[in-house]
Amino acid sequence: MNEVLAGRALAKRFGQTVALGGVDIAVRAGEAVAIMGPSGSGKSTLLHCLAGIMKPDSGEVHLLGQRIDAMGERQRSALRRTRFGFVFQFGQLLPELPAEENVALPLMLGGVARLQAVRQAREWFGPLGLQGMETRRPGELSGGQAQRVAIARALVTKPAVVFADEPTGALDQNTGHDTMRLLVQATKHNDASLIVVTHDPNVAAACDRTVEVRDGHILALRGAHG
Amino acid sequence: MKTTLALSWRLLRGGGRRGMLGTWLTFGAVAISTALLLFAVSANFAFDARADRGAWRNPVPAQTGAVAIEAQRNDYVRDRQITVIDLAALPPEKAAAGVAPAGVAPAGVTPAGVAPAGVAPAGVAPAGVVPAPPGLPRFPAPGEVWLSPALAALAKELPADQLAGRYPKVAGQIGDEGLVHPNELVAVIGHRPDAAAMTAPRSDDWIVGSPPTKIASFAGVASEEAEAYQVLALIATVLMIVPLLVFGGAAARLTVARRDQRLASLRLIGATPGQVAGMTVAEAVIVALAGALTGAILYGVAVPLLSRIQIGGGVWYLSDLWPSPLVLAATLVAVPLLVGMSAVAGLRRVVVSPLGVAKRETPPGLRFFRVLALIAVLAAVPMLSRSTSVGVIAVVIGLAFLCINLVGPWVVALIGRITAGSARRPARLLAGRRLVDDPRSAWRTVSGVALTGFVAGFLGLLSPSAFSSDPGPAQLRVTVLSGSAQDAVTQAKERLSKAGVQATVKAEKKVVVAALGSTADAGVIDRARTALDGLTPGRTPTTESDDQRFGMQMLADVGAGTVVVLSVSFLVAIASSGITAASSVLDRRQTYALLRLAGTPLSVLDQARRAETLIPLTVMGGGAIAVGAFCAMPFMLGSVSVNGLITLAVCVGLGFGGVIGAGALSRPLLRAVTADPAPRPD
Numbered sequence A: 001m002n003e004v005l006a007g008r009a010l011a012k013r014f015g016q017t018v019a020l021g022g023v024d025i026a027v028r029a030g031e032a033v034a035i036m037g038p039s040g041s042g043k044s045t046l047l048h049c050l051a052g053i054m055k056p057d058s059g060e061v062h063l064l065g066q067r068i069d070a071m072g073e074r075q076r077s078a079l080r081r082t083r084f085g086f087v088f089q090f091g092q093l094l095p096e097l098p099a100e101e102n103v104a105l106p107l108m109l110g111g112v113a114r115l116q117a118v119r120q121a122r123e124w125f126g127p128l129g130l131q132g133m134e135t136r137r138p139g140e141l142s143g144g145q146a147q148r149v150a151i152a153r154a155l156v157t158k159p160a161v162v163f164a165d166e167p168t169g170a171l172d173q174n175t176g177h178d179t180m181r182l183l184v185q186a187t188k189h190n191d192a193s194l195i196v197v198t199h200d201p202n203v204a205a206a207c208d209r210t211v212e213v214r215d216g217h218i219l220a221l222r223g224a225h226g
Numbered sequence B: 001m002k003t004t005l006a007l008s009w010r011l012l013r014g015g016g017r018r019g020m021l022g023t024w025l026t027f028g029a030v031a032i033s034t035a036l037l038l039f040a041v042s043a044n045f046a047f048d049a050r051a052d053r054g055a056w057r058n059p060v061p062a063q064t065g066a067v068a069i070e071a072q073r074n075d076y077v078r079d080r081q082i083t084v085i086d087l088a089a090l091p092p093e094k095a096a097a098g099v100a101p102a103g104v105a106p107a108g109v110t111p112a113g114v115a116p117a118g119v120a121p122a123g124v125a126p127a128g129v130v131p132a133p134p135g136l137p138r139f140p141a142p143g144e145v146w147l148s149p150a151l152a153a154l155a156k157e158l159p160a161d162q163l164a165g166r167y168p169k170v171a172g173q174i175g176d177e178g179l180v181h182p183n184e185l186v187a188v189i190g191h192r193p194d195a196a197a198m199t200a201p202r203s204d205d206w207i208v209g210s211p212p213t214k215i216a217s218f219a220g221v222a223s224e225e226a227e228a229y230q231v232l233a234l235i236a237t238v239l240m241i242v243p244l245l246v247f248g249g250a251a252a253r254l255t256v257a258r259r260d261q262r263l264a265s266l267r268l269i270g271a272t273p274g275q276v277a278g279m280t281v282a283e284a285v286i287v288a289l290a291g292a293l294t295g296a297i298l299y300g301v302a303v304p305l306l307s308r309i310q311i312g313g314g315v316w317y318l319s320d321l322w323p324s325p326l327v328l329a330a331t332l333v334a335v336p337l338l339v340g341m342s343a344v345a346g347l348r349r350v351v352v353s354p355l356g357v358a359k360r361e362t363p364p365g366l367r368f369f370r371v372l373a374l375i376a377v378l379a380a381v382p383m384l385s386r387s388t389s390v391g392v393i394a395v396v397i398g399l400a401f402l403c404i405n406l407v408g409p410w411v412v413a414l415i416g417r418i419t420a421g422s423a424r425r426p427a428r429l430l431a432g433r434r435l436v437d438d439p440r441s442a443w444r445t446v447s448g449v450a451l452t453g454f455v456a457g458f459l460g461l462l463s464p465s466a467f468s469s470d471p472g473p474a475q476l477r478v479t480v481l482s483g484s485a486q487d488a489v490t491q492a493k494e495r496l497s498k499a500g501v502q503a504t505v506k507a508e509k510k511v512v513v514a515a516l517g518s519t520a521d522a523g524v525i526d527r528a529r530t531a532l533d534g535l536t537p538g539r540t541p542t543t544e545s546d547d548q549r550f551g552m553q554m555l556a557d558v559g560a561g562t563v564v565v566l567s568v569s570f571l572v573a574i575a576s577s578g579i580t581a582a583s584s585v586l587d588r589r590q591t592y593a594l595l596r597l598a599g600t601p602l603s604v605l606d607q608a609r610r611a612e613t614l615i616p617l618t619v620m621g622g623g624a625i626a627v628g629a630f631c632a633m634p635f636m637l638g639s640v641s642v643n644g645l646i647t648l649a650v651c652v653g654l655g656f657g658g659v660i661g662a663g664a665l666s667r668p669l670l671r672a673v674t675a676d677p678a679p680r681p682d
Helices: A043-050 A073-082 A099-109 A114-122 A143-155 A173-189 A201-205 B002-013 B016-057 B092-097 B149-157 B224-268 B273-306 B325-352 B354-358 B369-383 B390-422 B426-437 B439-462 B485-498 B522-532 B549-587 B589-597 B602-635 B642-665 B667-674
Strands: A003-014 A017-028 A032-036 A058-063 A084-087 A161-165 A193-198 A209-214 A217-223 B068-077 B080-089 B145-147 B170-173 B185-191 B210-215 B475-479 B504-508 B511-515
Touching: A003 A043, A003 A193, A017 A043, A017 A058, A017 A193, A017 A217, A032 A043, A032 A173, A032 A201, A043 A058, A043 A161, A043 A193, A073 A084, A084 A143, A099 A114, A099 A143, A099 B426, A143 A161, A143 A173, A161 A173, A173 A193, A173 A201, A193 A201, B016 B224, B016 B273, B016 B325, B016 B549, B068 B522, B080 B549, B145 B149, B149 B170, B149 B185, B224 B273, B224 B325, B224 B390, B224 B439, B224 B549, B273 B325, B369 B390, B369 B602, B390 B426, B390 B439, B390 B602, B426 B439, B426 B602, B439 B549, B439 B602, B439 B642, B475 B522, B485 B504, B485 B511, B485 B522, B549 B589, B549 B602, B549 B642, B549 B667, B589 B602, B589 B667, B602 B642, B602 B667, B642 B667
Parallel strands: A032 A193, A032 A209, A084 A161, A161 A193, B080 B185, B145 B170
Antiparallel strands: A003 A017, A003 A058, A209 A217, B068 B080, B068 B210, B145 B185, B475 B511, B504 B511
């Protein structure tokens, strides 16, 4: 079994509120998993725990067999920068930077020289249908275009896992559908796994399997591997 | 209007904790600005009050109806100057005629004031004809001495043969209305009009003073010294007010920065530009008025401390530093008005194009005319000189100052392009792009400190070491009347010997020189001074350093003024920088949080913030220092002093340290906003 990311017995409370009540989840290499659930169900908390953004109160998170929840903030931060990619609903692009520099930034943060980083970044524009958009600023891109730039940025470091939090939440249905299709294709093409938090069944349908979370527990698993 | 006000009030109250933080920052900034503005303005009125109180000692020759003769000279004790006013009342008939030369009153005529009040002996001017000098209950009788409280205290403190011996018949103390400042050493000495002190011609060994002059009243004019201080105060005010206005503007825009998204949304749903502007003005003015009132109270509390600042050899009367009700009212109206106007200017982009803010398009480039404006003003600077009228000087310096502020964003954008173009590391790339994206905001963070560079550059050149700090040999010199030099030498030897002072006395042309030896300390010098007092009527024996005292005092005061102006500027600048840095973190909290969440180290974000501040600060601070120095060149008193350069170096160090420190203060805020694991837009 080529398990990339696994959460075991993950529990997290916020005061009296139980956000996660002992959740087990595993994601395989190249697999796209949707996490669904109503507001306050704990799906975002689950994503944050798996991505090393938040430490669970108990339970363990393993990336390629290495335990990451026990790491210090600095190590987890480096891990997020090098092994994970992120796509959010909005606001993730830096408004001052042109699109190509937004994509190149994670490479530069990893120590790649600027010229090389920008060259590598540009390679993503064609496959994602962004030719000619390289020097535009986020304010000059449509919502769908901005999300595709964000996908390029998430994948440019060749991460093991891409986390997406409501990636189509701010897009119309058609654009959302196209964006989701591109996100799944691009992650698979790069041998990365994808974990998507969403309300939208159409988004979930684009994934290999869906995990439904309610009141901090996984209710059901659906899909090819479920 | 009512709806606008009501909505503004709701926006203000409903801003939540973060919204209220912005409001509090604005409130604090306006309060500090108002307090410092009141200080800058009141300082001018304080110097005016000093000039007015000292004017009676600077006599205006009477055209008709002279009633008295007045002369002024300087005496010295320890390292301090004593202002001595010699007064003699003219007999009524001569006074009325106004023609008699000083000192020709017939013997036996008794001037006014000799007799106790209410008794008018023959030949004495009727009561009321000779007015009492300010601070004295009556005109001093011949031989009578009136001392200022500080001089009276010093006379008691020092041995009589060092000071009190010079002023033997003390009749009382001079009141505050006759003194420039509470520490002033003043002696008013009454004479007969025919006394030698009132008739002997005074010679050219005088640095400051007035020869015997017939006066009709004590309504004199401000002395040149007082006028010099008034000019310096006006320049200092201009230098302080511009950063204050910039600070106030930055504070006002802080409110707008916190609100622009919300107000842009209001525009998008159909609010008219007038309504948006109205709401902004109302909100900014409400906060500014509260801030201005608090600032006025702050200033009131600070007055006792400010009055301890020594200028012109002394501290201040509290009443000098209290602003008049009119000034106070004008400030309380002007500050909220300016803040409101600044807020409207900050909103211009939203009002003109609501999508400009909502979509964050590339901002329009800044025009080159800003640079041309600065060049035009600087071209006028070489035409100035020390003889140019104060108003023109103030306007040109003020304009140069404002033009640096105008050119700042343009230069910041240029630096941003260069920084971004040459960046190899992410922090510099982020900093450079951010500077290009919003050069005005970046300029606001550093403008205060950069403009203080102008002040430092300007004052650095104006504080040269024109006078030697070497006190010179311990010798007293006094000019005597022609032909009496040898007599005076003999008399001086006798007097000094009687006082137990060892000295070598000789005459150098018309000057009697008493060399007191290398071991003479201040006490010996003052004993010798006291012994030689009156050797030549109306003249004071002085040392070399006494003769330089006026210049030294002026330079010391320019130095003290520099410290005050720079302290105010730095306080404003660093507070401004801190507030802007904090508001920048708040404005960009979502971006920062997401970057951090995606693994960007906090140190990179911090480096970017630092570079975003320090790169323009270096360029603009250096540029402002150069422009300030250039503007000061026409007024240079001599070569550039080491002290001036040290002041500059300290300013540069403080500026960088202050801005880095102020930026570091917002680091916990950055950590807090990036620690939010689930950032959502407002």
